[in-house]
Amino acid sequence: MCAAKTMFDKIWDMHVVCERAGGEQLLYVDYNVVSEGPFYAFNGLREEGRRVRYPEKTLAMADHYTPTVGRSLGLAGVADPEARVMIEQLEQNTKWAGITRHYGLMHPLQGIMHVVPQELGMAQPGMVITGADSHTSTNGAFGACGFGVGASQVKHILATQTIWLRKPHSMRVTVDGELGRGVSAKDVILAIIAEIGIGGGAGHAVEYAGSAIRSLTMEGRMTLCNMSIEAGARVGMVAPDTKTLDYLRGRELAPQGDDWEHAARFWASVVSDEDALFSREGRLDGSVIEPMVTWGTCQDEAAPVSGVVPDPAAFADPARSSRAEKALAYMALRPGTAIQDVKVDRVFIGSCTNSRLEDLRAAAAVARGRKTVVPAIIVPGSMTVKRAAEKEGLHEIFLGAGFEWRDPGCSMCTGANGDRLAPGERCASTSNRNFEGRQGRESRTHLVSPAMAAAAALTGRLADVREFI
Amino acid sequence: MEPFTTLTAVAAPYFFPDVDTDCIIPHRFLRKPLSAGYRNFLFHDERLAPDGKEKPDFILHRPPYRGARILIAGRNFGCGSAREGAVYALHDWGFRAVIAPSYADFFRANCLQNGLLPVELPESVVETMSRHAEAHPGAVVSIDLREQLVVAPDGSRHRFEIEAARKEQLLAGLDDIGVTLQRSATIADFEKTYFAQVPWLRPNRAS
Numbered sequence: 001m002c003a004a005k006t007m008f009d010k011i012w013d014m015h016v017v018c019e020r021a022g023g024e025q026l027l028y029v030d031y032n033v034v035s036e037g038p039f040y041a042f043n044g045l046r047e048e049g050r051r052v053r054y055p056e057k058t059l060a061m062a063d064h065y066t067p068t069v070g071r072s073l074g075l076a077g078v079a080d081p082e083a084r085v086m087i088e089q090l091e092q093n094t095k096w097a098g099i100t101r102h103y104g105l106m107h108p109l110q111g112i113m114h115v116v117p118q119e120l121g122m123a124q125p126g127m128v129i130t131g132a133d134s135h136t137s138t139n140g141a142f143g144a145c146g147f148g149v150g151a152s153q154v155k156h157i158l159a160t161q162t163i164w165l166r167k168p169h170s171m172r173v174t175v176d177g178e179l180g181r182g183v184s185a186k187d188v189i190l191a192i193i194a195e196i197g198i199g200g201g202a203g204h205a206v207e208y209a210g211s212a213i214r215s216l217t218m219e220g221r222m223t224l225c226n227m228s229i230e231a232g233a234r235v236g237m238v239a240p241d242t243k244t245l246d247y248l249r250g251r252e253l254a255p256q257g258d259d260w261e262h263a264a265r266f267w268a269s270v271v272s273d274e275d276a277l278f279s280r281e282g283r284l285d286g287s288v289i290e291p292m293v294t295w296g297t298c299q300d301e302a303a304p305v306s307g308v309v310p311d312p313a314a315f316a317d318p319a320r321s322s323r324a325e326k327a328l329a330y331m332a333l334r335p336g337t338a339i340q341d342v343k344v345d346r347v348f349i350g351s352c353t354n355s356r357l358e359d360l361r362a363a364a365a366v367a368r369g370r371k372t373v374v375p376a377i378i379v380p381g382s383m384t385v386k387r388a389a390e391k392e393g394l395h396e397i398f399l400g401a402g403f404e405w406r407d408p409g410c411s412m413c414t415g416a417n418g419d420r421l422a423p424g425e426r427c428a429s430t431s432n433r434n435f436e437g438r439q440g441r442e443s444r445t446h447l448v449s450p451a452m453a454a455a456a457a458l459t460g461r462l463a464d465v466r467e468f469i
Numbered sequence: 470m471e472p473f474t475t476l477t478a479v480a481a482p483y484f485f486p487d488v489d490t491d492c493i494i495p496h497r498f499l500r501k502p503l504s505a506g507y508r509n510f511l512f513h514d515e516r517l518a519p520d521g522k523e524k525p526d527f528i529l530h531r532p533p534y535r536g537a538r539i540l541i542a543g544r545n546f547g548c549g550s551a552r553e554g555a556v557y558a559l560h561d562w563g564f565r566a567v568i569a570p571s572y573a574d575f576f577r578a579n580c581l582q583n584g585l586l587p588v589e590l591p592e593s594v595v596e597t598m599s600r601h602a603e604a605h606p607g608a609v610v611s612i613d614l615r616e617q618l619v620v621a622p623d624g625s626r627h628r629f630e631i632e633a634a635r636k637e638q639l640l641a642g643l644d645d646i647g648v649t650l651q652r653s654a655t656i657a658d659f660e661k662t663y664f665a666q667v668p669w670l671r672p673n674r675a676s
Contacts, residue, residue, distance in 0.1 A: 020634040022632025438491050
């Protein structure tokens with residue numbers, strides 16, 4: 001008789017090629033995703049005279065360095081010569097490697113590396129997916145293990161279709177209860193991170209469970225799993241269900257015909273056994289989660305929108321206390337200030353966390369018929385999202401309200417393409433990191449949901465979206 | 470990768486919790502070729518004024534620490550982005566080891582790929598070592614990888630853990646790909662079994 005297994009155990013175990021002294025296991029990789037970043041990996045392969053084992057198992061996206069304006073000009077519209085080189089280099093590298101699934105600057109499906117592959121149906125239950133970016137955890141929304149890796153490991157995966165990893169421990173975070181009005185997947189994950197801390201998930205693969213999680217759409221689950229890494233977790237996953245199958249059916253990379261039936265039977269088995277044991281368990285009441293806002297420079301420095309900026313002295317852990325003090329100095333915030341009184345200079349709606357159609361719909365529902373009072377940009381996650389939003393007329397709502405309607409890419413999440421804040425500027429952002437300097441040197445970031453970001457654009461402060469819906 | 474056996478060097482205290490890789494190297498430098506000298510980008514925005522001038526009080530600019538080869542860091546060091554540039558920057562500056570209570574998973578993996586030894590010791594030990602390094606600028610720490618031993622400036626000895634196979638690889642200076650490709654036959658055997666289970670995932674060229 002087999003012992004009960006978690007979903008993560010099942011997926012991990014079926015991908016183990018072999019083990020070596022010290023406990024590292026060689027894991028087989030189903031799909032790998034790169035963007036412009038890991039050019040070092042391709043350079044290394046070339047220098048070492050190696051080839052890519054299965055070029056069809058790697059997808060390549062131009063996203064970090066793509067401009068969000070002037071797209072019709074093509075490469076000539078990339079004002080920054082270094083950014084242009086990054087985009088061109090990816091194209092040359094994929095050609096050299098034989099990677100045909102390259103979604104370059106002018107590709108009709110171009111977009112973010114954690115948005116496009118999912119639209120194509122790449123992420124499927126039971127898979128091990130690697131990516132040259134920490135937010136590869138997004139794939140967990142489909143019941144897959146998404147591992148972010150550095151450039152050397154990308155090189156290894158390209159050459160061998162495998163990766164050496166130590167098996168993480170398993171952790172389950174259960175969120176039951178009905179989510180309140182104006183509360184989205186983003187608020188749920190920010191509440192979870194606030195609870196367990198940004199290092200709290202380190203060395204763990206997290207499975208999200210409970211009625212509040214099951215109620216999320218596939219897009220919501222992607223937002224949730226995307227930010228698992230912000231709690232330090234290696235992997236964040238949701239068990240596949242009928243929503244997963246409905247989403248995947250008919251997509252380009254999903255199995256077709258008899259294969260679909262075969263795959264669906266297999267996928268149904270890739271869930272945690274009822275009596276499976278997790279090394280750690282966490283539990284949140286979804287019904288009390290409010291729209292969340294980060295006030296500091298780590299993602300666990302977050303508060304409900306009805307709350308106040310906390311007093312660093314109130315933290316029991318001296319390390320957290322000194323960190324919070326440093327954060328408030330950087331953020332130019334005083335303890336006790338009501339979150340809703342914090343004024344913002346700009347708003348960014350986009351990134352691999354919150355740039356999908358549902359995110360844009362949530363922002364549009366708030367913006368409809370109103371006017372922005374601070375500069376606000378909307379950067380769809382992909383050309384597919386952009387076209388779908390335009391078909392629904394969302395762009396007209398945004399443009400009418402004074403938002404800028406841009407072209408896809410990572411944009412102001414990292415600022416790699418030049419979309420940055422000026423020093424000292426404060427931004428309500430739907431991205432995933434509020435680190436010092438993340439959106440530009442001396443930039444100040446408040447992480448929020450798309451609906452909250454829209455409300456901030458309309459008021460110029462971190463307003464409570466529930467007053468707008 | 471250059472082999473790592475033993476290291477006796479000045480240790481620089483940088484004992485802050487949750488230092489992210491955006492802090493170690495801002496994203497805007499990740500487009501630079503390695504030949505640009507990633508040491509120039511290490512802790513860039515914290516280390517240099519907006520006009521590019523070195524801040525003299527930054528720990529790595531103070532004379533005894535400038536030549537430090539060991540960084541004493543806080544818990545969850547290297548969190549956030551998986552960017553390997555963070556490790557390139559530390560390595561290019563001259564660091565060959567970090568001593569911290571814990572690391573973000575990506576960061577630790579990236580260290581091991583580049584011969585930057587990530588030593589993990591209890592938080593109280595690291596904190597004491599950091600205080601000592603601060604009180605006695607130029608204090609030297611010794612690391613012996615084969616013995617998995619750190620000798621702190623106060624003479625105390627601390628054993629650390631590392632995966633056996635990783636240790637051998639670091640000692641020999643071998644990178645992963647060569648080691649893995651020695652197991653090509655095992656991988657091919659795995660593929661046969663695996664794709665029998667999930668035939669819809671079979672790549673075109675897998676037999």
